[in-house]
Amino acid sequence: MTATAEPTHGPLPAGIMPATAWGTARLLAGTTSGRVDLARHRALHGVPRRADAHHLAAALEAVGLLGRGGAAFPVATKLRAMPVGRRGHVLVNGSEGEPASHKDRTLMYLAPHLVLDGALTVAHALETERVTVVIEDPSAFSSMAAAVRERTDARRVRLVPHDHGYVGGEVRAVSRALSGGPAVPPGRRVLPTEHGIGGQPTFASNVETFAHVALVLALGPEEYGTVGASGEPGTTLLTLLGDVPHRGVVEVPTGLPLSALVGPEPGPLLVGGYHGTWIDRPGELTLDRPALRAAGVPLNAGVLARLPGGTCALGEVATVAGWLASESAGQCGPCFFGLPALTDTLHRLASGRATTEEVRRRAGLLPGRGACAHPDGAARFVATALPVLEDEIATHRTHGHCGRPLLGALPAGIRRAAA
Template sequence: MTTTPTASPASAPPALAWGSARLLAGTSEGRADLAAHRAAHGPTHPYDVHRLTMALEAVRLLGHGGAAFPVAAKLRATPAGRRTQVVVNGSEGEPASHKDRTLMRSAPHLILDGAIAVARAVDTRHVSVVVADPAAHASLTAAVRERDDARTVRIVRHAHGYVGGEIRAVTRALSGEPAVPPGRRVLPTVHGVGGHPTFASNVETFAQIGLLLSLGVDQFASVGAADEPGTTLLTVLGDLPHPALAAGAVLEIPTGLPLALLVGSAPGPVLIGGYHGTWLDGPGSLVLSRPSLRAAGAPLNAAVVARLPETTCPLGEVTAVAGWLAEQSTGQCGPCYFGLPAVARTLHQLLRGAAVEDQALARAGLLRGRGACAHPDGASTFVGSALAVLDEEIRVHRTHGHCGRPWQGVLPTDQEGGAR
């Protein structure tokens, strides 16, 4: 593993690469300005929509936000035209995740390379980058000023919370509407910003597109897993066996890395995917690629991987996050407004030793498939999988009213996030 430091604020985790850095290349001295970016990645070459789609398909690029949707299919579904919109979603509202903030702060030009390439391919100049983090906003604003081909790129402050960062909420906000999901399953490629077709994805996806334009198909696919070539960024937290990762980090890895190499092979609570993710009792034989993790029922989602140390109360960690998830409700549907607080209250009772695990599991299950967006579904998965993994921990709390360990806040619930 090689270390790649960035110029992130002290509250942010360091950035490291497992092997050779690709997305993080050129950031060892801090934020890569345009000259440093071109020295690391070289020039990009315009691709028409057909060539870009074929290249994306050849490397099997998936979205690096939550849904892991094939990027080539999304591009193919986006009508070309002067009113078509391109949206880079840099909201990253989950406190545990720092990967997109790291890219925006340290490698803004790689993101812009990808966004501008997509805009050219679909014959539009409408590119918007939405971002909540002030340091990331400053970095991207400076990057736009550093290059001639970004004069029409808008950098938009978007501090509307976790659910407000959902892509349909983002496109509504950019259209001058409330930053809440619309409650109907209309894709942005059909009806996005201002009612126009919109190609929208998260920050790392656009950086991956920029990297593909720099490396070409063969070199891009020369590392990583066969089902998802290349590298990917993770935010890692908790009790990890590598000294450099002990306090948490943003880590670039080749896809296909065995999970046990990262978190150790011992059993114990491991979270895959962040606060809409899945708890496992140890890494088993899982490997870190989106297709394989989805097939195993533990999607990578926000690309957060955490192993809880034995010094913290795991039920306390889960309860704190469940409370935070309840606070993120926009209040537009019952499962969020009533259901999530009810789940959080039941977990607090469980934490104090009440025999309410069946009630907690039932309440979490009632959230699924009933919300205006995926927030209740994600919270249900997080809580339900935790209850399954922490059955022995729950028995200890029921017997003694506590487990004897303090809650250390390994899983952050403050908006700044940060490593612990």
């Protein structure tokens, strides 16, 4: 399959990537002319349908909708865990703090009304008017604010700038910040559906998930399921980076071979972003979250990045590891001490002064010991790179370098100001 829709026309603000739909656009419908305003949105998607919690959960379960953030949790299960009533909250988490991921901010900028439709649909089902959208990117914030002003049913929607970094964007950290506390994850693993904003039950998910909720009701489960993989029907957004045929944000049907997206050639391929997994080639893997998780390569936030052959791949990994260490909340040992030590060992490996086993041992000390999943994800990012980069590491060990420059194919260290 090849791209059948043109990238978004016109200049885009910083932080917003060109967006293309492969096949029939759903999330990106109408965006080839730029931002979709309310009139255009209604012409494309109609007036949003409403359902109570029981019927909405049934519709989401019928299509097997999975969250489009890191956990890929069944959305219907999360909805059924929420009590119905005024004390509940709905939280749209748009704090996309990873520099490699652009899909949520691009969706908020181009199709803000689809996101609002989904959030208001969930709020109606839960019989609450408490809807909060947290947004890091300033252009996405401006677009969402304009969308709220354009419609009468969103007057109670609260938009909150959120620029608390990568770990501060974790949903429990966001809930704490909105409750007046620090933007760091709590030490105990309590779900937002039990204890969220202000200690109240909170239905929280990322931006793309809410847009899919709107699509399920607008299309109906049967029509929604006419595209995509049988185990995960529909479409999904991805951010494609590096040496790939089409860089930017893409909407594609699930079930596509990864090789159609990144090319079939061997070479270091990162699946899932900076808490993701390195593989040496796409092979027979397909874009299907349950299948990828079963293969040990979860899609996480939907980033696919192939390193170009002209860059120092080990240097790219070490640079991102350093960025991950700098994003630590600093509240537990694995992050405060472990991540900087891991980064230092990686740099010594790149200069031929450390061994792969030393790096592997450092990474193995981190998982399962932190207050959140950040050390686990960082350790996975580093540990899975080692076998993929085995030949390059051998060259570094012999010569202290590989002879290639560091091109910065994996962005790191860019922090955008909140709106």
